[in-house]
Amino acid sequence: MTQPTDDPYLVISADCHAGLPNEQYREWLDPDVREAFDESIIARTRQQEMAAQGFLNTDFAEEWNAENEEGLRGGWDGERRDKELSADGVVGEVIFPDADSVTSGASAPFGAGLGSGSDTPPELLLAGATAHNRWLAELCATSPKRRAGIAVVPIIAGVDESVAEIRRAHASGLWGGILIPPMWQPHEPYHHAKYDPIWAVCSELGLPVHVHSGPADKASYGPHIGIYTTEVRFWSGRPLWFLIWSGAFERFPDLRFGVTECGAFWVNDLLWRMDLVYERDHGSQKLGEQLTSDMSMRPSEYFDRNCFIGASNTLRVEMARRYEIGVGNILWGNDFPHPEGTWPHTAEFLAEVFRDIPDDETAAMLGGNAADMYDFDVEALRPLANEFGPTPTQLGQRGPQSQADIEAKWADAKRAGRPWRTGIETWPRAAPAS
Template identity: 55%
Template sequence: MTEQTTTEHIARSDTAELTTPYTIISSDTHAGLPTELYRDYLATKHHAAFDRFMSEREAQLKAITDLGVRNEDFAANWFETNEEVLRSGWEVDRRDLELDKDGVVGEVIFPDADAVESRTCVPFGAGLGLSGDLDPELGLAGAQAHNRWLAELCKTSPERRRGVALIPITAALDDVLKEIRRIKADGLGAVMIPAMWMNQTPYHDRRYDPVWALCEELELPVVTHSGPADREAYGNHLGIYVTEVTWWPSRPLWFLLWSGVFERFPRLRFGVTEAGCWWVGNLLWFTDRLLLGSRGAAKLAGFEEIKLLPSEYFDRNCFIGASNTKRREIGMRYEIGIGNICWGNDFPHPEGTWPETLNILRKTFSDVPIAETRVMLGEAVADVYGFDLAALKPHAERVGVTPATLGQVNADGSAKDLTTKWAAAAEIGRHWLTGHDTGAAINPNAPAQEV
């Protein structure tokens, strides 16, 4: 990976490289109807249940307020200030306007446009909170309602959008497979599974093999998204929730890895979204060493299904929807794998980079090699989700974010040295595989920045 990236970089370090616009694709945006409007996308037989669900909305709001996820003052101000612009959560023209202003030409769309008080939540809890303990029939019905609406949204400027279908895979297998085929035919581009199986069968189980097989066949990446967690254990301690909220959606990754799913389905893609990527280097180091140690066959046994190193499966099968990628994470990119990092703006959630994406990208990427930036801001996510970069080119040219926008060229437009400070880190890469004795290197004289 290191060698390849370096060569690629050198080949591109010409004038065109310095001036060609970035094709920025967000691996993590959100769209959803105001909840009451999902009624029209539900089968009539579920309308009574939907009316009950709507009547329980106050209790749901109280629950997120108690945990501290919702702050009433902040919420009031948020909706007052952003009333118009938040309609971009479901109105496509406003949406494109906001994405353009934010420098983003493509998007991977998750549910729940409103993260402040769930005004656009999917019926029956089947949105970001999708989890194994939903009522199987209603959970699937709610998911379908959103999937139907989302497919309509994605049919506008389809080159810019990949809609992520909600698929509660712990429900009846036949229904699950049928819905996966349906959403593929309807133009959606990925499958979000519950981050937590809860009281259902864990994801190492072979019962899910038909799901992985179908997603591989239909070239639908399988993803989790942060949100679900062990909430009942936290009382009203928001800090516990936030500390763990990245772990739960990441957990299926090692359940699939160690149970041989990536061995049996070598073209399956699995991604973790909005759970950071700061944990990936440690995970790969830890699991690679475990497997290498097991090959010495000491105390432990039981890795017969695993033929490659965990880091090799990760490079081949996995990716990270890294959303608002932090400087610490950028510093870890040679361990994580540059091609595994898919930046995202989390539009239109307040914890994302929107509407300050360009300012934040400038802070985060101004000293990062341009070729690597192109990968993390667009090429990696295009590869995973099958965006057509040629089709996006006119949008990229219109929006016009270039290396100059991100501060990656000198004031006179000439090339900056963006490689020297990272050369050691690039050479070390995954130190446990490259014969180096410890982790990522950085330039200690780099200026203080957002971390």
């Protein structure tokens, strides 16, 4: 995908969020669970009060909500949402649940959103997910070309029920894929054959399967929040290597799987280590045929064919590693309307991160990869991109530095690609002994 001249980039955010204010989900729930929902709202209020006692920076929360009060309504108001995204230069979006990541004030019922887990009775988990999916389908219908809605499907609550909800949600207009819980405990892990009907229906319908950062082993942390921030990505990334090594992508070659809002900086080291083990490097020579009996390709090859990273607020260090990660595997996102994302200052963030990245690679990571992964109608979005999209000049990619200069800067790294595969080292060699 080559970016011509100074035409605006077509920007698709692969990580946005939407959700009703908690109490408003009641009408979207089946009547038989509304009493339980009322009780859950009381419990959630208590949890929010406890979170304010050390876990949450209440000063920040108050300031954030005051400064962005109007824009935050875009978490559930379609007209306001389009206005905010357009002002941010975003013309297409992939929508995950839970619009409020500060106080959890706009989250799917019964904790069925980003924090889905086995601590909720399965019937309530499914009921909450279904209610959110019903509402999200209506939100997406107000701007269907721009919005790829993600259906929340807590597959640990029941495979048959989940397959039925996947089909129902897809038929209702949620074509962005499904979100599953990153943590399956105490149920069977995702390499278990019981989940094959999930992978089969998603392959059939062309729906990517996602995990998203949020859940972790929080019961172990006590008041030590830093532990959570250090390993939350591990728990969200874990299903990736379970599916690769167990042969899920061998059995379902059309299955697509994404890890969202966990950054991308860890991917190259993971692929490097998995490939070396697959090839039976010195440390793996003792392992028997069972190691690779379910695979016909290297882990990195499955990753390139089947997987992607919804990297969200992409950082400079990730740009430096992009050839090892794979330029085609990185999908940028602004994380609207969460404060840890780039909204409402995306233009400044993009200029900082992409100022010296070649046009074609910028176009791919900012929108082209997402357009291909989710099958957005690019022609329908192009007029919006021409009106609102950032240009190479605005990202600092024009001026004193030419495209030739930019490409020359990265030429060695691009040629090396994945050094463990190409054999090309990108670091200085030690001087020969005298």
